[in-house]
Amino acid sequence: MYSEVLDVLSDYDASYNTQDHLPRVVVVGDQSAGKTSVLEMIAQARIFPRGSGEMMTRSPVKVTLSEGPHHVALFKDSSREFDLTKEEDLAALRHEIELRMRKNVKEGCTVSPETISLNVKGPGLQRMVLVDLPGVISTVTSGMAPDTKETIFSISKAYMQNPNAIILCIQDGSVDAERSIVTDLVSQMDPHGRRTIFVLTKVDLAEKNVASPSRIQQIIEGKLFPMKALGYFAVVTGKGNSSESIEAIREYEEEFFENSKLLKTSMLKAHQVTTRNLSLAVSDCFWKMVRESVEQQADSFKATRFNLETEWKNNYPRLRELDRNELFEKAKNEILDEVISLSQVTPKHWEEILQQSLWERVSTHVIENIYLPAAQTMNSGTFNTTVDIKLKQWTDKQLPNKAVEVAWETLQEEFSRFMTEPKGKEHDDIFDKLKEAVKEESIKRHKWNDFAEDSLRVIQHNALEDRSISDKQQWDAAIYFMEEALQARLKDTENTIENMIGPDWKKRWLYWKNRTQEQFVHNETKNELEKMLKCTEDHPAYLASDEITTVRKNLESRGVEVDPSLIKDTWHQVYRRHFLKTALNHCNLCRRGFYYYQRHFVDSELECNDVVLFWRIQRMLAITANTLRQQLTNTEVRRLEKNVKEVLEDFAEDSEKKVKLLTGKRVQLAEDLKKVREIQEKLDAFIEALHQEK
Template sequence: EIELRMRGSVKDGQTISSEVISLSVKGPGLQRMVLVDLPGIISTETIGMASDTKNSITRLANNYMSNPNAIILCIQDGSVDAERSNVTELVSKMDPHGKRTIFVLTKVDMAEANLHDTDRIQKILDGKLFPMKALGYFAVVTGKGNADDPIDLIQKYEEDFFRNSKLFGNGVFKATQTTTRNLSFAVSDCFWKMVKESVEQQADTFKASRFNLETEWKNSFTKMREQDRDELFEKARGEILDEVVNLSLIPSQQWEDNLTKYLWSQMSNFIFDDVFLTAAQAESVGGFNTTVDVKLQQWAEKELPRQCVNIGHDVLLDEFQGLIEREQKSRSHDPITNDLKMQVVQACRTRHQWDTKALDSLRVIQTQALQDRNVPDKQQWETAAKFMENVIRKELEQQESELNSNLNPSSWSKLFTFQGSTIEEKNRQQCVKELQKLLLNRQQLDKTTKHNYTFRSILDYDELTTVKKNLQAQKVDVSNDFISDLWQRVYKIHFLKRNLSTCLDCRRFFYYYQKGLSDQGLDCHEVVFFWRLKRMIEITSNAIRQQISNIETRRLEREVKEILDDFNTDETLKANLLKGKRVDLAEELKRVRQVQEKLEEFIVALNTEK
């Protein structure tokens, strides 16, 4: 099998291959080391060999022998004249002082039978014949040359030869310089001596490196304990889980206030544009209530529960992030874990899913709240009127601010752009004035005809034509779409102002509402509409708050632990999230200490080994 592998490793036209054919040999008494059997050094390339065989063998031998941790076994055939040896010169170049070379003289039995000059063998074993130095010189016999002989027979033949050898009896062979067994012991001693020297040198190097790193730490990070990346991660894990627990300490009122704010901010556009403004076009209170009931019912059955669940999810994660950010602002906070904590929060936003059973329960309680039009007492009425006033006033301020920003760009903007109002801005200003005149004309027409033209949100064709002609008379040429877009905003501002006035008038109207009366045409059905919304928001906030306290916080804690476990197994991610000179220095200190401690333990074991 080895023969086939050797032939397979050699390319066509080549004699030598640098490919290693490895074998693992295990057994009692065998040392744990790597033995590399190199091809013999040749002086002449014979017929059939590749032209670079000699140089290839020399390069291959140089490659392995130049390793400072390699023990060189210089094998010399005892039956061949020393002058014909080619390996000793190469060995003397690789290891001129002989600190890692062991000389081995083989086929001593054949040398004794053919050699008449015993002094020659003695000079070889005394290291006086070859121009090289070695740690030891050994003579061995490797059997009679039969490949099928067992190891026991080879060892017995070697021992018998040296026991009966004339050279041994004459003192040419010393007992410590003979047999493969003694050679093996010598190689082992040399190996462990080299290991000990190398390990001690490396231990000193790591000791000096550790001192330098510890000095750098003391000078760079005074009064700070060394914490490697794993320690920092575990510290951050504990702090993050503490903040999850702190979610349960947030007061119920704070949860519900935040939920109420988020809920209204998400639904206000729909309420004003799709429900309130549309229902206000009805010519009677019954028509208003019918439109409101239909739209609120459809909303509660479809989009509303899912929107509220999403809001609950966002509020929960916002509070979690807020706790972490507040902790980061404290004086005792360690900013090195900020990236990790924010990454955990972002992962929670993606991974956390609200309990699906909450949708159905929300849908039921929201539908019931929106269907109830019976304001129970005066306090509830006044609270609803106050809520209506606040949200209308806020919406009115926003609409007026947006309109004014379009009509009157800031002086800073004008200065920065080196120009005054553009033509489009002037056209918009003139158009708004004409639309406001139109609304005044509607109000006057309502007073004389007893109609409700003012309530109409649609700009009919005649009105559009009138506005456009008036603008053209002022040399302002704009499209119908331009006028219609501005009309939507101008009308909405007018609508909000009118309902703000109604709200103020209706604040003390509960007595008439309770008796089913109207006061000078005032009905105040708008207050009832906003009471229904306010009650639905309060019930929803309370339900979501209970869901957060009883279920979602525990589920979030479980998910945070899973996320942290995932992060902990991803070394690349940890390195990206926990980084900086402080972490790198602590990691290097940890590595150097561990290596130094292992080397010192190894040195102690070597010193105690017999």
């Protein structure tokens, strides 16, 4: 129960100055001092990765010890139990710890402050919570990040500065005491030694190798270092063989202390030696401190909870306190409802927007590359031949692809409209970032059916082959469609000419605007070209060389110097306007031409081949829109809906993504409230259980 409280506390962002002062045993020591081995002896299992001289503890490991019928270990975030009596499970556990450490360490770093939480249960284990920290180093070696030393100090200080943390200070007895830097660090954090327990490791090696036995005696009597401690312990954690069992190490340790001549001369008592006695002492100290501090910590969280609840009532009186996960579920349901709405779009709406969008995409090609080149041939047979050739080339190479592009963009636009359009008073902008991310990721994952273009090509070929307009209504619709297209092009051409020649006399008079020299030249050239067009109304699309020369000389006679390329550019727009106006007049004449068309009469004035072309285009657009609509509603909308569900499932598993997409004061306040309540409830339950224990 206590460990669960610490887990929740470690996840809590203390934005409201609520400090975590609950006790835990912090195991600190120089690298290779044997701190991990001490922890393993207390846990009665060799659970940590090992390496000769290499830094193995790369992030804090919180080990929660408790009694249980079987000796097992399991991670906080996993249901798998590792049987610590089986060598293969121990190897798997060590491998998993190593993998988690490597995962925690970010690129360019050597250690990480992120904690790995591990529970160990077994018969006779002393109940407590220990945190094994990376070993303190004095020098950064090659392969380490430059800031490794400072980072380890920072991590160690963060754990030791808790006023109720019990510091288990591990000192290697086999090396010169002056080489240790951990004792100075511990003295800074606990100068009076009220919560420090000193442990001297590798005493067997010290007794064998150290020239001055009195120095060891001074260490274990607390006289050599300025550091003060609650108690001093001496332990032996094996002969340095990584394959030794816990039982073998314990037997060797007990045998050593029974026969040690060095320790018999010191003031150490029997209860101050062996890891078994150390474990009992640490457990007693730990629980004494827990009982003294836990109720004060609970009171602190009650006050924090009251402050947070008051802040919520003042800021969001009409809203429920939904945390990030609850908000995500609410947003998920809204998004799924909106995607379902996509399948309820009417066929008529789909076809209208598809037809309009497709025409906007292809209209320039139809006018510029098919209609105008054919219409300028001045011959009915040549017109139809040119049109058929260009339509065939278009449908073979470009049209199906353009149609599929339009359909996919239309689906995206409709999907975006449903996802991002405010829903009146009920709209909650807190979901906007999440919805946008779901929309983008779903679209990114969606791949249009590869066979769509091939089937569409055949349909479009057949539609454009048909020239038979069956009734007057279709004829009038084609004329109206043609007029709209030509008027739009005429408007664009008028704007181009206006920009080319500058403001007319009215704008110059009313708005005090003047023409530039270039605009003046363009205007004079335009006027000269218009005179020529009036003389020859059936003029071809291109100017002859002698005509360009004539225009240039006429302008020069009026003092206007002009380049032949400028004459050609101006002619292109002047002739285009003339042609479009003529085509619109002819379009008006063709309104009464259906009778002649139906009976195949040949009347030069009413040869309305251009109306038939626009009818073919219009019919192709309608059939294409219908085909694309069927593909959208029968296949693509459902596939997109499936993508949305998959994206939502992926986002649901990604806590970092949710934190990034569901943000703001309201979310953070609800998150803090949830966590503070959870901590308080766990603390209250723990305190009640603690009172019931003898």
